[in-house]
Amino acid sequence: MKKTLYLMRHDQTLFNVQHKMQGWCDSPLTKIGIQQALCAKKYFQDQSIVFDAAYCSTAERASDTLELVTDMPYTRLKGLKELSFGKFEGEPEYLRPQPIPKLHLADYYVQFGGEDDFVAQKRVNDTLTDIMNQDNDNVLAVSHAGAIIMFTDLWDDSDKLQRAGFTNCSILEFSFEDDQFTFESLINLEYKTR
Template sequence: MSKTLYLMRHGQTLFNELHKIQGACDSPLTARGIADAQQVGRNFREHAVHFDQAYCSTQERASDTLELITDQPYKRLKGLKEWEFGVFEGESERLNPQPDPIRHSHGDFFVQYGGESDQQVQDRVVKTLQTIMAQPDHQHVLAVSHGGACFMFLRRWLPFEEIQRRQIKLTNCAVLKFSYDAGQFTFEQCFQLAKA
């Protein structure tokens, strides 16, 4: 029987607003990040979307986002953490390299600076979410993670060209809906809040 995963990016943070690289380091949600997360919670309730289980990364911006969406118990997992960027943490986003034209990501660039590769992030997040969804009492699951981590997870199940064609944008509080069966995820839809 197919299960459903709602994989969400956290709300806007101070570093997002300041265009700083934010991976393993953390910064607080902004007023907009708080309001957006609350709106996502209202949207779920209005559409009668309920969760058997809820998870988030161990980073505060993810747990704060989840707590604004639902008051149900949840678990924090390191496997859902953001891509680690090594010495680039907290620096300007202008220092990010251009995406690799073949891998359509930062590839191995950050490894030499103490960070992770795209493949390491993808493998970590995929394994974590497969383990979560394989549990018998997990039919409808919410997991709050991060932009880079969510993108690499999506890339495992949807070709980059299809991501472009569908114009999927992982803005703050974007929600990716997947169905899950026997270790495999199928992308269904991306929900985004309308921005003023």
Template sequence: MTKTLYLMRHGQTQFNALGKIQGVCDSPLTSKGIADAKKVDQYFKDNQIEFDHAYSSTQERASDTLELVTDQPYQRLKGLREWNFGLFEGENQRLNPKYDPKIGSVGDAFVPYGGDSADDVQIRMVRVLTEIMDRKDNQNVLVVGHGASIYLFLKNWIPLEEIVKHVEMKNCSVLKFEFADDKFKYLKTINVVD
């Protein structure tokens, strides 16, 4: 049986607006982040998309976004948290390690500074989202998480070249997947905000 996952990035935060590195540290949603989440809520209503279950990361920017998108009960899961950037947390994005186009990430660059490796985040995201979708009563699911960890999850299922050419993942973007036989198939990205 095919199931559907709507994987949403949280709304814009103060750190996003200021160009600060935001992984396990948190900052509140901006007025734009709040307004954009409400636009996604309206999109779901206009398209009669309903969820039998909803989940968010334990970080407030994700759960606050989810609460603006739906008023249904939801579960917060630590496994959905953002990449830990170690000592880079809260610093200006100019300090980010250099992106390696061969591997499509910065790899282990944050590990010496107390952060996570890209592989560890990807493995965690694949595991937790598979566990969510494997639950018998989860057919049409909404999950709100974070940009970098969602990107690494997506990279597990489609080629890097396709992501670079076809996937724009802004704040409040929603990635739609089909799920069957413990595999995710990326369908499209829903962007209803500027």
């Protein structure tokens, strides 16, 4: 039976505005971030989308986003966390090495106490697969840019997300059947908050 996953990137945070890396570290939502979440809530209401279950990473920016989008009970899961950047956490984004196109940075951050890209990718994929194999037809999960891009790389071309304007509060719709995810659409609500 075909199911639907709405995989949402958390809303704008202070570190997003300051262009700082935030993997396992955290920063609060901004006023714009709060407006983005309320815009997402309205989108789901306007589309009559009702969730059977809701999940988010253990980061407060993800749970704060989820709590603004829906008032239903939810589960926080470590498997939905962002990649750990180790000693780069909270540092300016310009320090991030540029990956070779279409390749991950692999184990670059491990030497700085961070996480291997492919380990993080497997963690996120396993978590979302487990979620979708439960007795739920429509699921909302709030996660992070890197985690979502790495997950999408397994099932589709994540470069098209970047070209389409994958921003804070973007929602990716995936169908799920027979342990396979299929990317259906990118719902980008950022511009409606201005």
